[in-house]
Amino acid sequence: MGWGNFxxxxxxxxxxxxxxxxxxxxxxxxxxxxxxxxxxxEKLNCKRNSVLIRQDKIQKDIYFLASGLARVYYETxxxxxxxxxxxxxxxxxxxxxYVHDTxxxxxxDLLEDSIVYKIDQxxxxxxxxxxxxxxxxxxxxxxxxxxxxxxxTMSKLFNTAQERYAELLExxxxxxxxIKLGYIASYLGVSQVTLSRxxxxxx
Amino acid sequence: MGWGNFxxxxxxxxxxxxxxxxxxxxxxxxxxxxxxxxxxxEKLNCKRNSVLIRQDKIQKDIYFLASGLARVYYETxxxxxxxxxxxxxxxxxxxxxYVHDTxxxxxxDLLEDSIVYKIDQxxxxxxxxxxxxxxxxxxxxxxxxxxxxxxxTMSKLFNTAQERYAELLExxxxxxxxIKLGYIASYLGVSQVTLSRxxxxxx
DNA sequence: TAATATTTTTAACAAATGTTAAAAATATTC
DNA sequence: GAATATTTTTAACATTTGTTAAAAATATTA
Numbered sequence: 001m002g003w004g005n006f007x008x009x010x011x012x013x014x015x016x017x018x019x020x021x022x023x024x025x026x027x028x029x030x031x032x033x034x035x036x037x038x039x040x041x042e043k044l045n046c047k048r049n050s051v052l053i054r055q056d057k058i059q060k061d062i063y064f065l066a067s068g069l070a071r072v073y074y075e076t077x078x079x080x081x082x083x084x085x086x087x088x089x090x091x092x093x094x095x096x097x098y099v100h101d102t103x104x105x106x107x108x109d110l111l112e113d114s115i116v117y118k119i120d121q122x123x124x125x126x127x128x129x130x131x132x133x134x135x136x137x138x139x140x141x142x143x144x145x146x147x148x149x150x151x152x153t154m155s156k157l158f159n160t161a162q163e164r165y166a167e168l169l170e171x172x173x174x175x176x177x178x179i180k181l182g183y184i185a186s187y188l189g190v191s192q193v194t195l196s197r198x199x200x201x202x203x
Numbered sequence: 204m205g206w207g208n209f210x211x212x213x214x215x216x217x218x219x220x221x222x223x224x225x226x227x228x229x230x231x232x233x234x235x236x237x238x239x240x241x242x243x244x245e246k247l248n249c250k251r252n253s254v255l256i257r258q259d260k261i262q263k264d265i266y267f268l269a270s271g272l273a274r275v276y277y278e279t280x281x282x283x284x285x286x287x288x289x290x291x292x293x294x295x296x297x298x299x300x301y302v303h304d305t306x307x308x309x310x311x312d313l314l315e316d317s318i319v320y321k322i323d324q325x326x327x328x329x330x331x332x333x334x335x336x337x338x339x340x341x342x343x344x345x346x347x348x349x350x351x352x353x354x355x356t357m358s359k360l361f362n363t364a365q366e367r368y369a370e371l372l373e374x375x376x377x378x379x380x381x382i383k384l385g386y387i388a389s390y391l392g393v394s395q396v397t398l399s400r401x402x403x404x405x406x
Numbered sequence: 407t408a409a410t411a412t413t414t415t416t417a418a419c420a421a422a423t424g425t426t427a428a429a430a431a432t433a434t435t436c
Numbered sequence: 437g438a439a440t441a442t443t444t445t446t447a448a449c450a451t452t453t454g455t456t457a458a459a460a461a462t463a464t465t466a
Binding site: 076105129132136139146147 | 277279282284298299301302303308331332333335338339341342345346347348349350352353356357360361
């Protein structure tokens with residue numbers, strides 16, 4: 001998950017990341033193993049507002065976002081909290097579902113028309129048992145996703161909402177303008193009213 | 204720590220987890236692979252208040268806590284935030300350091316005299332390349348640590364400090380009484396004064 | 407056990423943020 | 437492009453939590 005590490009082209013141009021680059025984003029992989037992973041992948045064209053993963057459904061498969069934009073959020077009866085925005089090259093996964101075959105916590109929606117690759121979990125688990133390069137790639141994926149999640153946690157613990165908003169603006173101006181303030185506010189951990197106040201101070 | 208310690212000794216319940224059980228906590232492992240892991244492990248007897256991992260040092264190795272109690276925390280110039288308490292059977296790791304060989308975020312101290320096993324990261328990485336069972340065990344470790352961290356995040360996002368304190372009390376009554384309120388307060392994400400108010404309400 | 411040090415609770419006040427509701431701005435649809 | 441719907445900002449007020457400092461309780465040391 002997370003904002004991909006890929007540099008953006010000119011504003012307005014649509015970023016498209018290849019599936020192989022999504023894989024290699026975690027770890028070097030030899031061509032044979034890449035081919036094996038591609039064979040258990042399926043390309044999907046999804047419309048804006050599609051729901052990829054729902055917290056009440058078992059969603060074992062992994063998605064790689066080739067283009068578009070996604071939002072990851074948790075939900076209770078009365079609240080919805082945005083955990084992350086994911087840009088092309090990023091991974092969309094409900095780790096709990098992927099690991100335990102049970103419903104996870106996260107909902108994942110697409111905020112834009114997107115291209116995603118779906119990897120069949122069952123077939124991936126089979127590859128883990130037979131291909132040590134893929135097993136280590138899968139290890140690396142979990143490790144790096146852990147670190148990304150940890151960085152988000154750290155940022156939320158130690159930086160003010162104002163600092164984090166400024167960071168977002170600087171790092172991803174092209175996306176922020178397309179995302180509803182309510183989503184951003186819940187990502188920052190404040191109410192939308194407070195985010196409006198922050199914006200009024202900054203601008 | 205008088206009162207808590209007394210209770211503990213009286214109950215005669217010092218928990219000790221074997222190294223093999225620490226390993227198997229993540230995933231089944233065959234005896235041959237367990238043996239390989241044990242060969243790169245070192246048993247350490249550590250005193251209360253020992254520092255295992257410091258955020259400003261590279262600490263690549265992993266520790267398994269066989270007995271005792273540990274605290275994981277992040278620190279800045281003006282604040283210290285407790286992330287987790289770890290009880291026997293748990294793993295002590297600075298994931299960023301373990302993965303990237305760079306200083307991580309976490310400090311880990313022992314709150315009690317403890318027995319820990321240290322696993323040499325370099326040798327572990329070598330095993331990952333040659334033993335597919337260990338590679339998948341390492342994958343499982345990262346995946347399950349991710350899920351544990353996610354659960355902590357979820358709990359902090361959706362439960363009140365009061366609810367989380369009640370949970371702690373129920374889950375680790377024997378430990379909580381031995382931990383300073385300041386540590387618990389920062390784990391809950393409130394000031395110590397607020398935690399005192401919570402306790403006054405509950406009791 | 408007395409003396410000292412540490413930890414926890416309480417009190418008073420200040421500051422920050424949430425809530426509700428209405429107005430303004432912007433986007434979408436026909 | 438006008439009408440409608442959605443999103444964002446602003447205002448007023450209430451509530452929560454943090455801060456500081458002192459008192460009380462508990463633990464440690466000699």
